[in-house]
Amino acid sequence: MYPEIIMTAMTRIAIIGGGPSGLMLARLLQLRGLSPVVFERDGHAGERPQGGSLDLHGDTGQRAMRLAALEAEFVAAARPEDQGDRLYDAGGTLLFDRDGEGDDRPEIDRSALRDILLASLAPDTVRWGSRVAAIEPDSSGCQIAGERFDMVVGADGAWSRVRPLLSDAQPIYEGVAFAELGFEAALHPDVAAVTGQGKMFAVGENRALITQLNGHGHIRGYAGLRAPEAVAQHWARLGPEQLRVALLKAFEGWAPALLRVIETGTIVGSRPLHALPIGHRWTSRPGVTLIGDAAHLMSPFAGEGVNLALADAADLADALASGGSWAAVAAHEAAMAARAVVAAEKSAAGLRAVFSAAGVRPVLDHYRERLGTDV
Ligand SMILES: Cc1cc2nc3c(=O)[nH]c(=O)nc-3n(C[C@H](O)[C@H](O)[C@H](O)COP(=O)(O)OP(=O)(O)OC[C@H]3O[C@@H](n4cnc5c(N)ncnc54)[C@H](O)[C@@H]3O)c2cc1C
Known part of the structure; x- marks a missing residue:
């Protein structure tokens, strides 16, 4: 039996990590009248380069942006014109060239996505320069640096400090x-x-x-x-x-x-x-959960990581706000794990195709299969 989740404006929720998943969750919880705190180890938003462009997919990343009422901001910052794909062999021969017209996976810079999410949050939601080193669970929540929270969400990426509370899995x-x-x-x-x-x-x-x-x-x-x-x-x-x-x-x-x-x-x-091992799961533990890379780190060769991270946040916010018991979160965790398996298998296959002793052939075959054409 899982305990009831009683969410009020007084419920203390700690989100560890101010990446896409943590910021999206904070935004969605604030839209529901809650006041989460985000602990982020970076000293400020511009402390380190945020990495490359990301394409947001309709049923995951874009859906989360819509639920967060940030669709207009996303559309204004997105680059639908940059969805082209090219493939060369090592000799420089162009084997595949597609402009991506008609695709619905608009690109957005990672820093632009972070800026949109940060601008949507109440002031002081993010505690910059707050690297969480230890989380001490107690009977009804946890302590972080001497402060008590009812619930902690690990949105702290590949080397999550929250994950060990739930699972022994390590990235491989x-x-x-x-x-x-x-x-x-x-x-x-x-x-x-x-x-x-x-x-x-x-x-x-x-x-x-x-x-x-x-x-x-x-x-x-x-x-x-x-x-x-x-x-x-x-x-x-x-x-x-x-x-x-x-x-x-x-x-x-x-x-x-x-x-x-x-x-x-x-x-x-x-x-x-x-x-992380494909199919990573844990036994649900009331008061602690994981989203994004902390839950299902995978290589970037399916372009799914950030999309899953945003969708996880949207689904966890729904589960928490459902007003039922922790069983809703446990059900969300099971659905999240099942969704991640599909993407992780795709990512692993993508990595095997790109880094293969057979050279360019498996990637060319993948493009052909995707388009159903003989390019
Ligand atoms: C080279 C590369 C290219 C990629 N390309 C794509 C792509 O094209 N499309 C795509 O969908 N995905 C891509 N990904 C994956 C994508 O970046 C991740 O899946 C996504 O960023 C996960 O978001 P997250 O919020 O779960 O974690 P993260 O983005 O890792 O954010 C975690 C946050 O937690 C903070 N943090 C960590 N530890 C602590 C701590 N102890 N205390 C406080 N804060 C902490 C970090 O500073 C960070 O801000 C790529 C990844 C890589 C490495």
Whole structure:
């Protein structure tokens, strides 16, 4: 038997993490008259680059924006014109080029999405510079840094501090080292020309270069390589120019037009790609739950992570506001896990296709299958 959920304006809800899932949840709870507190480790909204452009899908990310009454803000900031896809082989041959017209997955910069969500919140909802190190559960809630809350929601991403209260699962290295680069399109017309109006993948044996148009004339690039974890960890510790040298060596022999991506980009850094085990679940525990990457971290090769994060927030807000028992949250957790399995399997398959010993062929087959055409 689960306890009743009694939600009043006095209910103390701590959301750990001010990423897409945490901010969306805060917004939706405030629309229902509740006053959650968001603990965010960043010192302020602009402390670190927020990462690349995201496409929001109709039934998940866009649905959440509608429920949050932020559709107009989303439409004003979104870039439906940037949904194109290109695919090259390592020799620089363009194998696939589609402008994405008619697709309903408008792109939005991650920082623009965060700004929209932040602007929608009551003042002082987010406690910046608040890295949560420990959560101490008690009989009817939990203590965070000596403060009592009735409920805690882990929206704190890959290395969640809340997750250990519910599960022993740890993110697992997915076998790919992933470096990130940045460009100004105006200063890098050659990279802009290769990228086109959206995303481009250049795929070779066990490695890939990716570039993606962002707003305000920015382009974001990624260079990924299948590598042992020790190599991925080593890349993560390299300085920018050392990393560039390592990347140029890893992509030796690729077409000069593609190598320009590595030669000319500003190196942002490198990280090993991790994912939680597919199907990650936990036994529901009243007063504590997880959403977004904290619940179901997956690699970015299905473009679902942020969409699930926003949809999780919308569904948890509904469950909490349903006025029933914690059973509604437990049911939401089960539905969230089932939805995430589908996306996680797609992400894992996407990663296997992009970083394959067979080179570009599996990705080309994927595009053909998706479009049902013989491109
Ligand atoms: C390279 C890359 C590209 C991606 N591309 C896409 C894409 O195209 N489409 C897509 O849908 N998804 C993409 N994703 C996935 C997407 O970024 C995530 O799924 C999404 O950001 C998850 O949102 P979240 O709110 O759950 O977690 P996060 O965005 O990770 O936010 C967690 C927040 O919690 C804060 N935090 C962490 N620990 C603590 C703590 N102890 N105390 C306080 N605060 C804390 C962090 O600072 C952060 O602000 C990509 C991911 C990567 C790595």
